[in-house]
Amino acid sequence: MFLRALTLLGLSALCIYLFVTAPPPLPEEGKAGAGTTIPMEQAFAVLAAENDEARRLWTQEIVGAGKKVGLSFDEDWEREEVEAGPLPALFLKETARQMQRMSTDLTFFLGSDAPIKEANRFEGQQALEFAEIRATGEPQFFEDTEHQDQVAMFPDVASAAACVSCHNDHVDSPRDDWTLHEVMGATTWTYPAKAVSLEELLQLTEIYRASTRGAYERYLEMAASFEDPPVIGDQWPRDGERVLPSADAFMEAVDRAVSSATVLKLFDLARADR
Amino acid sequence: MxxxxxxxxxxxxxxxxxxxxxxxxxxxxxxxxxxxxxxxxxxxxxxxxxxxxxxxxxxxxxxxxxxSWGDDGQVLAKGPANPGHEALECADCHDPAEGTVRQQVQAAVAFGLGLRETPPAVGRLPVSNRVCMDCHERKADLHPTHEFTEPKYFEERKEIAADQCITCHKEHSGRHVANTGQFCSTCHSDLGAIDKPIQPTHPELVAGERWDTCMRCHDYHGNHVREAPRTLGEAFDGRTVLRHLDSGAPLYGEKREPASGERTR
Incomplete structure (x- = not known):
């Protein structure tokens, strides 16, 4: 009898401990917090738009203009003996690597159905979704049910003549008939949640930007070790000299180019959730 | 009495x-x-x-x-530290889980009662790639873990979870690599198409299912200066490779880019 009473007392105390005087529950991973809830498709679209601008800036303002003032960009840019920066696809790959260093489940990749490197060829569901992108030009979304990951694929378009000529001329390229503005591949984004809060989306955007900055800083670090290092400061290669913008200047330009659209999109998403 | x-x-x-x-x-x-x-x-x-x-x-x-033993770790550790990790404290790798113990227990009970969709971490967080990379980050890695999280590697991940450092470098195993290094077939069984001037050729090695030979020439992470040999005769012998996997004894020579927190043997 005594033992039963003791057991009952213990269970009651446990229930009070766990539920009645409970502290705030732990946030659940993969579930949006309180406040505005943004479907992951929309969140991916915000991130992809940020990436488009950073990529455009790198391709046109650093690679395109940089080549005209004597800077080199090479697929072997990571080799110590090569004094060059990453080609656009490799800059994106470096951004993805920088993202891995942070505590985030957000990942992104660049692939194609006709890649220069075979490892970048789409397979399985990604190949099917990319066929749809090629046909419609529209981004595609699906769920990796096994890993509970939300997946988005956004078209990657040949935005500069250099994209086309480089891929057409490359010895390992399976195609030599790429044309300007053609969909050459797609970025694939994954995140293990169906929705995020506004704050979480801001954090993901911050993570993306920090990754872009990390990739650019790595290039600057390597450029500083060139035998004839370019001057790093406020000037851009378009100014006609063999110079590079500092990381702050580069990220400011990204900021100027995309922040207005990002903020407007966030307002739209907040309104749509009300 | x-x-x-x-x-x-x-x-x-x-x-x-x-x-x-x-x-x-x-x-x-x-x-x-x-x-x-x-x-x-x-x-x-x-x-x-x-x-x-x-x-x-x-x-x-x-x-x-x-x-109440303190942070000595000898009692709770699942096994001996891997080579090079002997001096690490538990907390060096095992970050505390989010929330107080009470919140964690509460969340665990809620999960048990079906009031929560995902189980919480209780006590310590599982060791993630980020923890490994705090010391072992490599700017150039032939097989970076994050690339294997891409959806197209779904089937391969089921066979060998190459997206996690601890799949091979399983801690508390007392070994540098906790397998025999013969997992290359999972992704590279189509190497038959690669025609490089080596002896035996890649197609011959693949046809013979000689997956034990890969690491005799190739360094998985590609973080050593050494170039791969052109003949199997010039390659390391199998026992040397296994010894390297077991003890972490130097094999491929000078490292291309030792990370800041990584000990150079």
Whole structure:
């Protein structure tokens, strides 16, 4: 009898401990917090738009203009003996690597159905979704049910003549008939949640930007070790000299180019959730 | 003076009540001798309850001792540290889980009752790639873990979870690499198409399923200066490779880019 009473007392105390005087529950991973809830498709679209601008800036303002003032960009840019920066696809790959260093489940990749490197060829569901992108030009979304990951694929378009000529001329390229503005591949984004809060989306955007900055800083670090290092400061290669913008200047330009659209999109998403 | 429990020629247990309801010498004998009689002697509810309490008390005591042992880690560690990790403290890799113990228990109970979709981390967080990369980050890696999280590697991840450092570098195994390094077939079984001037050729090695030879020439992470040899004769022998996987003994020579926190052997 005594033992039963003791057991009952213990269970009651446990229930009070766990539920009645409970502290705030732990946030659940993969579930949006309180406040505005943004479907992951929309969140991916915000991130992809940020990436488009950073990529455009790198391709046109650093690679395109940089080549005209004597800077080199090479697929072997990571080799110590090569004094060059990453080609656009490799800059994106470096951004993805920088993202891995942070505590985030957000990942992104660049692939194609006709890649220069075979490892970048789409397979399985990604190949099917990319066929749809090629046909419609529209981004595609699906769920990796096994890993509970939300997946988005956004078209990657040949935005500069250099994209086309480089891929057409490359010895390992399976195609030599790429044309300007053609969909050459797609970025694939994954995140293990169906929705995020506004704050979480801001954090993901911050993570993306920090990754872009990390990739650019790595290039600057390597450029500083060139035998004839370019001057790093406020000037851009378009100014006609063999110079590079500092990381702050580069990220400011990204900021100027995309922040207005990002903020407007966030307002739209907040309104749509009300 | 107490009566001797086993005095006399007759077995006192034979006459002692076994249901626990009796009093006096017979009952004392029954309880004190119970372990010698196996489970039959514990058939009464009271006895079983007592045994249960004692087991609970022992487990409780062990639990308290283990968790109040401090941060030495020798008691809780699943096994010996991997080569090079001997000096690490538990907390160097095992970050504390989010929230207080009470919040964690609460979330675990909520998960058990179906009030929460995902189980919380209790005590410490699982060791993630980021923890490994705090010391072992490589700017150039031939097989960076994050690339294997791409959806197209779904089937490969089921076979070998190359998206996690700990799949190969399983900690507390006392080994540098906790497998035999013959997993290349998962992704590279189409190497037959690669035509490089080596002997034997890649197609021949693939046809012969010589997956034991890959690491004799190639460094998985590609973080060593050494170039791959052109013949298997110039390559390391299998035993040397296995010794390297086991002990972490240097194999491929100078590292291309030692990370800041990584010890150069």
């Amino acid at each position: 107490d009566q001797p429990l086993n005095s006399g020629s007759s077995d006192p247990l034979a006459s002692a009540p076994l249901n626990g309801a009796g009093e006096g010498v017979g009952e004392r004998v029954c309880r004190s001798q119970a372990p010698a009689r196996g489970l039959e002697g514990w058939s009464s509810r009271k006895d079983r309850r007592k045994v249960g309490y004692r087991i609970g008390a022992v487990f409780g005591a062990v639990f308290l001792v283990v968790f």
